[in-house]
Amino acid sequence: MTLVLLFFPVALLLCFLLYWAGARLSYLRQPKTVPGDPRDFDWHFFVPCRDEEAVVEATVTRLRRDFPAGHVWAIDDDSDDRTAEIVAGLAAYDGHVHLVRRQRPNARLGKGAALNAAYDQLNQFLPGGADRARIVVCVIDADGQLAPQALAHVCGPAAFGSSDIGGVQINVRMRNVDDRRPLPEHGRLRNALARLLVRLQDMEFSVSNVGMQLLRTRTGSVGLGGNGQFTRLIALDRIAEAERRPWQRGALLEDYELGLHMILGGYQITHVADTWVSQEGLPRTRRLLTQRTRWAQGNLQCVRYAPRVIASRHFCGRGVLETLYTFFQPVAHLLTLVLCAVLCAAHGADIADDGVRDALGTITAAWPLAIALAVVSIGPFVLWGPIYRRDRAPDRSLLVALLWGLALWLYAYHLFPASARALGRMFRGRGGWAKTRRNAEVVTAGPAALES
Template identity: 75%
Template sequence: MFDSPLLFVFPFFLLLCFLLYWAGARTSYLRRPEVEDGNAAAFDWHFFVPCRDEEAVIGTTVDRLRADHPSAHVWVIDDDSDDRTGAIVAELGETDRRVHLVRRHRPNARLGKGAALNAAYDELNEYLSEDVDRERVVVCVIDADGQLDPRALDRVSGPLGFGDPETGGVQVSVHMRNADDPRPLPDRGRLRNAFARLLVRMQDMEFSVSNAGMQLLRGRTGSVGLGGNGQFTRLASLDRIAAAERRPWQRGALLEDYELGLHMILNGDRITHIADTWVSQEGLPHGRRFLTQRTRWAQGNLQCVRYAPRIVSSRHYSGKGVLETLYTFLQPVAHLVTLALCAVMFVLLGLTVADEGAGEAFGGMLSLWPLVVGLAVVSVLPFVLWGPVYRRDRAPGRSLLVSLLWGLALWLYAYHLFPASARGFVRMLRGRNGWAKTRRNAEVVTSGPIAVES
């Protein structure tokens, strides 16, 4: 019953690809070059902060951006909020000429984050003088709850960033600032808080070391991706995309940030990742909100697969860049195929039990235990080895044992990709491309959906 080569060859192939990618990411992270600061005063900085029902956090975010980066402008896009988001920003703008409110109203609002950012791009164009050097103007997208490293502008101005005229975009690392919160859910019991603490810790570990390593590997292949938080782009690079696509941010995928990066590289601009500066955000302590967020990301990744022909034929992507990008595109597909193969194997196992008896069927499987143990070790060890790296850079006060246990938890955490990919695929098949915004931790829970994208 188990004589189909696909049942064995495909999982081994996926494991090999994963191990190669992990080795490249870990090496890139551990051997990354030292970041040299540049002159932030050589550029004009504009923060874009898209908002919808963000009264719980937006005032703090704007105040911190202005305090830490006093020469920068802050453009807050109020996407027709039902709360006081617009009023709060308007009050701040009355006393600070570098705080700008971009108001949007339905039916032209709530069309997605990309549309909101395009509105800010249009207003920035109207604000700037015609003779401004647009190569020196840099736009940075910050989440409504984002907090940017005070050193970030100097870091991204250096030779690894915009100090290189060929660099069109820079992505910085993302940290979860509530990773050390002892009670992420103050109104819940000890067990729920223990799960919430671990969930937030895994998000911080994922972004600050694992994903940073992946991005640094992409720096070697020329395929760095842009994220939705801590995304820096030259205004001239956005202009080039707008000239080719009518607008910088597209409405084609739920991952408008990653899609922007694809367009940037296709237009010949280089994107770099700087791991030694950061933007922080709140990790999600709620399992349901977390899975909803990751389902959206998986669906957006699947939607970007349509760019594969353009990437393969582009002269701006190297062979390594094409392979890395296709590997990223196909991750949700690989998860779906793996789930399908698992279902087939269980069916075949059931048929074998019915035909030959449980003893014969399970006896054959037990005879393969050395192979199973070996594969388990090879599959788990890469995750465990991220633990000491994370401890060194993000939690030096914790013990080595704790860091290894975190690495083991990261392996279990990675399995969320399978249900997220399946849910994203089903949503695509059903033509469901809208989304409810992820509720902030500080928001009061209300009934009903929250501001659904169309």
């Protein structure tokens, strides 16, 4: 019985190792991006805002400074603070800054609904003869900072320079990774743990996730993210024609879902790793778990697309397998938790039947297998450490990089409670959410956590 139960986690481990090997190889062999000319396109930045007075002025001002030809559409989702007032003040003196106002009960329905409002207002703004294939929409978080050369990279021949490309996702970095006191109100130990948490998020996004996305470029299943997401307007039009709106209302993973619709509609998506957008890493475990629960629930919501992905002629066989693997990650985490509980119960039954000495003898005899499983389970995370050191922290020692990799393995366990919470929310019919509170916010006027 125990051997039968062990088959499932071993099978999941083998799938993980295969995926990790593909992601690591793709990262190490990533090609350099050939830049294009941003003047060949018209650029519109969508900045969803809900209670963002702490960061919105700096974000809008920076976008206008670095990309003077672009238009910035700040979407105020009925904020309780001064967000709308700040953006309106900027718009009064700059014709390239636009305030999209939303009010309850038609506001606070999710990020996708806010982006759809900006899409509608952009359509009203554009002249009738606009070349919508040349117009690119970029979604930037309210705290996002886009690399100054980003537009040149995303319009190169391998990206929007090809008419087949409908979307481009760029690398994401944590801007506060070198902040020595991310929690200034706390002492040394709490700040040390907070620094490590931000560092691990930077490793996750700028190395591990990039490898995953570069692997997806080979399988034709690149996912769009919520920050640094570029989409061709004509591709959004095609989705809106088929689905009534580009971003699906109420979706908790509206970015990844948009990418699915784009590929199902016949456009390709690519990932550009040579440029980046930065955002704040979360120094508090509770906020991180809130964010990841929302993402896990969004993943589970996307499982309903599995039949369409399997039947689509726009997904190749490898793309179907990769997409299904992504869909069922939270399910795999939950299954692993259940199997661990069953295995513990089975061992307890063995002890009851055979006695403590015989049961311990059986466990001790299996120590070579246990060591082998530990190596193949922990090793892939540890091996990301030196790669991250090479590309993001060359001033740190190899030992520190290996310790970061070991910490990344422990950090990955947050996916298990996040998946369990997500499933629980779905069973209770909970689909609402609020934004993750910014680090600069001392207090918030509205809810800042996922509703329980």
